[in-house]
Amino acid sequence: MIKYPNGLNKTYTKNTPTNIKNATKANLGIDFEDLINHTNKYYLEHNIACIYKKPTPIQIVKVNYPSRNKAKIVEAYYKTPSTTDYNGIYKGKYIDFEAKSTKTNSFPFSNIYEHQIKHLKTVSNMGGISFLIIQFSLKNEIYLLPTIKLVSLYNNSLNGGRKSIPYSYFQENAILVNINKINILDYLQVINSYYNI
Amino acid sequence: MIKYPNGLNKTYTKNTPTNIKNATKANLGIDFEDLINHTNKYYLEHNIACIYKKPTPIQIVKVNYPSRNKAKIVEAYYKTPSTTDYNGIYKGKYIDFEAKSTKTNSFPFSNIYEHQIKHLKTVSNMGGISFLIIQFSLKNEIYLLPTIKLVSLYNNSLNGGRKSIPYSYFQENAILVNINKINILDYLQVINSYYNI
Numbered sequence: 001m002i003k004y005p006n007g008l009n010k011t012y013t014k015n016t017p018t019n020i021k022n023a024t025k026a027n028l029g030i031d032f033e034d035l036i037n038h039t040n041k042y043y044l045e046h047n048i049a050c051i052y053k054k055p056t057p058i059q060i061v062k063v064n065y066p067s068r069n070k071a072k073i074v075e076a077y078y079k080t081p082s083t084t085d086y087n088g089i090y091k092g093k094y095i096d097f098e099a100k101s102t103k104t105n106s107f108p109f110s111n112i113y114e115h116q117i118k119h120l121k122t123v124s125n126m127g128g129i130s131f132l133i134i135q136f137s138l139k140n141e142i143y144l145l146p147t148i149k150l151v152s153l154y155n156n157s158l159n160g161g162r163k164s165i166p167y168s169y170f171q172e173n174a175i176l177v178n179i180n181k182i183n184i185l186d187y188l189q190v191i192n193s194y195y196n197i
Numbered sequence: 198m199i200k201y202p203n204g205l206n207k208t209y210t211k212n213t214p215t216n217i218k219n220a221t222k223a224n225l226g227i228d229f230e231d232l233i234n235h236t237n238k239y240y241l242e243h244n245i246a247c248i249y250k251k252p253t254p255i256q257i258v259k260v261n262y263p264s265r266n267k268a269k270i271v272e273a274y275y276k277t278p279s280t281t282d283y284n285g286i287y288k289g290k291y292i293d294f295e296a297k298s299t300k301t302n303s304f305p306f307s308n309i310y311e312h313q314i315k316h317l318k319t320v321s322n323m324g325g326i327s328f329l330i331i332q333f334s335l336k337n338e339i340y341l342l343p344t345i346k347l348v349s350l351y352n353n354s355l356n357g358g359r360k361s362i363p364y365s366y367f368q369e370n371a372i373l374v375n376i377n378k379i380n381i382l383d384y385l386q387v388i389n390s391y392y393n394i
Contacts, residue, residue, distance in 0.1 A: 044319070047323075049323070050316070050319050050320055050323055050325075052279060052280055054251050054252060055251060055252045055253065055254035055255065055276075055278075056252065056255070057252035058252065058253070058255045058257075058270065058273070060253075060255075070274075071274070071275055072272065072273075072274065073255065073270065073272070073273040073274065073275070074271060074272065075269065075270070075271065076255070076269075076270040076273055077267075077268070077269060077270065078268055078270070079252075081252075082249060083249055087284060087285075088284075088291070089291035089293075089320055089323050089324070089325045090323075091323075091324070092290070092291070092323065092324030092325065093289070093291065094285070094286040094289070094290065094291040094292075094325075095291075096286075119247070122241070122247050123247055123286055126244075126246070126247055126286050126287075126288075126289065127286070127288070127289030128247075128286045128289065128291075
């Protein structure tokens with residue numbers, strides 16, 4: 001099992017968000033989303049990939065206009081996302097994934113919507129590259145789980161199997177994603193070898 | 198110049214949104230976004246492509262919890278979108294586009310953010326398929342403008358050239374997208390022939 005390098009305490013570029021600057025093993029969980037966004041920003045700036053987090057979907061009910069050009073939303077609600085958090089392009093291929101963090105020793109299927117799993121499957125069937133990235137925050141480990149494995153386990157859970165994926169499964173069947181020396185969660189390197197692209 | 202078929206008044210499936218059901222030549226402008234979303238839904242249901250509109254980005258400032266499980270956003274503001282409205286996968290390829298409607302006889306560059314044009318260019322350079330879809334609402338015509346042409350005109354505008362793209366340019370250089378008999382704005386058919394995929 002590969003451990004993170006000590007890079008988290010190294011020098012950062014001016015583009016590193018403050019909360020990643022201060023990241024340590026202890027608070028990595030909180031910064032998981034920032035870590036991915038920071039990584040995607042690095043990929044974009046280095047012309048490696050163009051991958052963005054989608055905005056959180058909001059149902060807007062009421063908007064006021066306190067001044068001529070200023071719209072102030074005064075009543076709105078969170079909506080269920082239709083798809084996944086992240087998508088974009090890498091080596092001409094369509095990339096799509098959901099990122100989740102768990103504080104326990106397993107990833108419960110209740111942490112992801114069924115239609116999100118279906119979406120990942122659709123993308124995969126259409127020739128895209130889709131996967132789940134799971135952070136086990138207490139272990140400070142991040143795994144990439146390809147959709148084909150996720151779907152197989154999920155279908156199994158619907159037929160009376162486990163309603164969660166244990167940590168041990170990830171250790172044996174998923175791919176550990178390391179944070180490299182420049183504090184990038186280099187999941188595309190994993191994609192390179194796993195999907196042979 | 199090809200005109201729309203009369204399909205807009207034909208029978209609709211139960212999945213057709215109400216506002217498209219009632220669409221006529223007169224109010225098509227209002228329904229442009231719905232038309233694209235309806236088309237994307239059709240593509241998805243028929244396993245042709247998986248393309249979604251991204252949610253509008255919102256900066257949330259204050260959230261109340263009137264009841265235990267209900268979050269009510271009471272102060273929020275619209276944010277500038279980082280990328281474009283639509284993206285997804287078609288024939289394994291990454292698709293990315295912005296859709297705009299204009300009521301005048303030209304498309305002014307002030308209608309699109311510079312970073313959105315840059316984004317379309319990045320996608321195109323990375324091997325994705327990116328473009329603009331423009332509706333001329335008064336003419337009831339919709340055109341697809343490939344990024345390479347958009348960027349060329351935009352760069353020209355920065356060097357003292359026209360600050361807008363005239364309708365006549367679209368007639369001569371862009372690709373008219375028709376609404377087909379089942380009320381689908383079949384822009385992927387245009388993609389097939391233009392990009393030869």
